[in-house]
Amino acid sequence: MWDYLQHLSFWDWLAFGTLLLILEVFGAGGYLLWVGVAAAGVGVITYLFPTLPWTWQFLLFGIMSVLTAVLWWRRQRHAAKPSDQPGLNQRGQEFVGRTFQLHEAIVDGRGKIKAGDSVWLVSGPDLPAGTPIKVTGQDGVLLKVEAAA
Template sequence: MWAFLQHLSFWDWLALGTVLLILEVFGAGGYLLWIGMAAATVGVLTFVLPSMPWALQFLLFGLLSIATALYWWRRQRSAVRESDQPNLNLRGQELIGKTFVVHEAIVDGRGKIKVADGVWMARGPDAALGSRVRVVSQQGAILLVERAD
């Protein structure tokens, strides 16, 4: 083991980098990409400076791995942005505050309202067919409504 460590060549580091990059293909979220690049960098440095001691090679690999993983982590966190359309793909949320026509009378708190070219289940005070209601909230696929005066 000591003999192997004392005679690490640039091929060993390039092989480690290649293995890490292959493992990244299976979905490590980017972290193995940067650690593989750190191994490849140590391999290039070992090629340029073949007399570099193995302890320094491992130290460089560790420092580069930590630095690149932290870089990736910080970059991923800064990439999260607030949307200018927070209700996008939340169809019921965009309906809150709007007024619609009752499609099926609301009886005992349950009925249906016409929304564009579709029909939504609604809960709220009793309302006759054709009356107008305002959406106040959403619970899953059910819109909570109140009478629109």
């Protein structure tokens, strides 16, 4: 084992980095990406300095693994900014506060309205079809409504 460690080549590091990156493809969630990149980086350094002792190689690998992960984490944290379209992919939120007419009567708390080019399920007090209603909220695909004043 010691003999193997003392004769680590850049191929060993590149193979290890490749293996980690392949495992990352199978769904590690980003945990192995930066460790794999660090292993490939140590492979490049070992190619440039082939007499680098194995202890320094492992030390560089550890430092580079932590450094790449921390730098990426910091970049991601600073890159997260609020969206200029907060209602994107929340289609029912655009109807909150608007007034519509009931397309089908609300019976036992459920009915339908026609909003845009779609028919939406609504929940609220029992009301006859054609009654003006106001959308007050959304619960999944169900719009919460009340009688418009």
